[in-house]
Amino acid sequence: MLIDFSFENVTSFRDEQAFSMTRDARFVEEGGPSISTVTAVYGANASGKSNFLYALHSMRDMVVTSYSAGDGTSDIHRDPFLLRENPNDADTAFYVSFIATDGQKYRYWFRFDDHVIHEEELSVYKIMDEESGKLSTHPSRLFARNETVLEFGPSFRGPKAQVKKTVELRPNALALSACAAAGIECTQSAFEFFSTGFGYYGGGGFDKEYPFILEQFNQQNDFSKKLAALVKYADFGISGLRSVPVEVDANMFERLKHKFVEELGADEQKLEKLFTPQQQTRLMFRHGGERSFAMLGVEQESDGTLAALAFFSLALRVLSRPSVTLVDKIDTSLHPTLVKELVSLFVDPQTNLHGSQLIFTTHDASLINVTGTADRLIDPDQIRLVEKNGDGASEIYPVTDLKVRKGENIGKNYLNGVYGATPRPNFHEAFAEMMSLEH
Incomplete structure (x- = not known):
């Protein structure tokens, strides 16, 4: 289960961005889950919504393939922010915290450029009480890396020399990927979070x-x-x-x-x-x-029929196990009522037995065009907005940063431009002028 995700210098995102699935206590019923199972991402066309999902998915792909793809001389594939001087000189970084299939919380991050991994660290929050499943508040380091120097923490168990040698020979490969290739058991659950728990789908x-x-x-x-x-x-x-x-x-x-x-x-x-x-x-x-x-x-x-069939199949698969599903443009070819029904499968604990998560982009404001709290499918703390600043760089932020009220009609205000992150079309007058000149 994904908890937090931060990244910088990926496609249209230049600066560090912070994203979290942690619920805001104001919008959670007493005894409700503290981690959200859905997040809806809104924004204008070309604002960077799809790029946000791409950042999540490219982190996943890099963890899974960085050791198996290429050799010690291969470049690292990445897509840095290009609207700056010498864009390839700036590093890209990912940070993520999550709960793996072993029930333990992990913290993992790495920083890299086109050629080498500069820094990487994996830590685990051990279970302190088996009966309650309570986690330690202090992470225990599994390994930490600075360039090709790899150090291991007290929680690491396995052939350290083998992994160290791999990192020395493959400065462009992640140590977590190398551990998976070597069959290191203590890091296997963390690796499986990326390799089997992530999926990306276009609308x-x-x-x-x-x-x-x-x-x-x-x-x-x-x-x-x-x-x-x-x-x-x-x-x-x-x-x-x-x-x-x-x-x-x-x-x-x-x-x-x-x-x-x-x-x-x-x-x-x-x-x-x-x-x-x-x-x-x-x-x-x-x-x-x-x-x-x-x-x-x-x-x-x-x-529409084929899109619905694809999403029915997807829902049956990902809701059968703990998973993180990324869907770009979920409303493509689908009626709003059907989109609402599909999202509700992830919201309702009766249909989402494993706490599977859905993160999706959409323009469908009907999902959030609700006043009050009784019939709300997606709460304000489960909505993210994306927009570009004056430098052409995308930014993603929770709508709760805008001090929304609990029963506020988010959809109506979003469409009216109250929160930003909406198109500002000014081509109507320009088009009329063109037509008048032609006439």
Whole structure:
């Protein structure tokens, strides 16, 4: 579970930014969770909303791949803020605190440039009382790094010499990634938070989800039955889904295979295993009732139906385990009512048994266009705003920094520009002037 995240010098974010999933006590019922399961990110077009999610996801990718990708001479991939002199001279940094699957809280941060990791540190807040699960208020260091000098704390257990040697040979690789490659048990839960607990999805990302969905229907497993039921209840006029074989002309397949082998140098044996006419299936949607129905393919379904199917599949997967899910433009092709229902799955503890978290960007103000507290899905402390300053640098901040009242209609005030972070279109007069000149 993500608690805090800070970063600097990533895409449109120049200065250090602080983000937290910790709830504001003013908006939490007595006995309610102190860590939020949802955060909605609002802002004008090109303000940096997507870049914020990218920062989170690029931190995750770097932890997972920095040791396995490349060698000791490889550059480190990053996207620094470019609107400054000598942008590659400024370091990029990430800081994160989280609760891993072992129930312990970790604190991890690292700083780097295009070539080397300059600093890195991992600490753990040990459980002091097994019965209550109470955590120590003082972190115990697992390891700390300054350039290629790696020091270990009292909580580290494992082959220290091996990890030290790796860091010396790979100054461009994170020590946490090296520990994972070496099978160090004391850091494994921290690594798994990034490797298995993070997911990034673009709005309407059906193409990315489709292979997984198709495989579930090929197996006719419990997941596919649940997914079919959700689509049916969503009232799209779909009464069922199933995978069916695709008829492939054998002669055409042989010609394609020959083309791949002769012109592209593909391995013929591998090609036979990966792609044969017998293995191809497609997803079909059943429309209509018992007596009169039609089977339609993916290409005949609306973007909204496919987007909903992708999000149903995503929700079933990520809500089955502790996870952090990043969704960019969640309202793409989805009706506001359906977006609200999907978000509510993460808000409601009855559907979110593992405390899975959803962080998403959106322009859908109907989610927060509520007065009072009774029917509020997203509280003010679960809303972040992003806008660019005069230097072209993005900033992200909680709406609670603006001293909002508990029952304030955040959506209405946001659309009216009370909080900033909204478009300031002034092209209407300019356009009218152009048209008058043309006339």
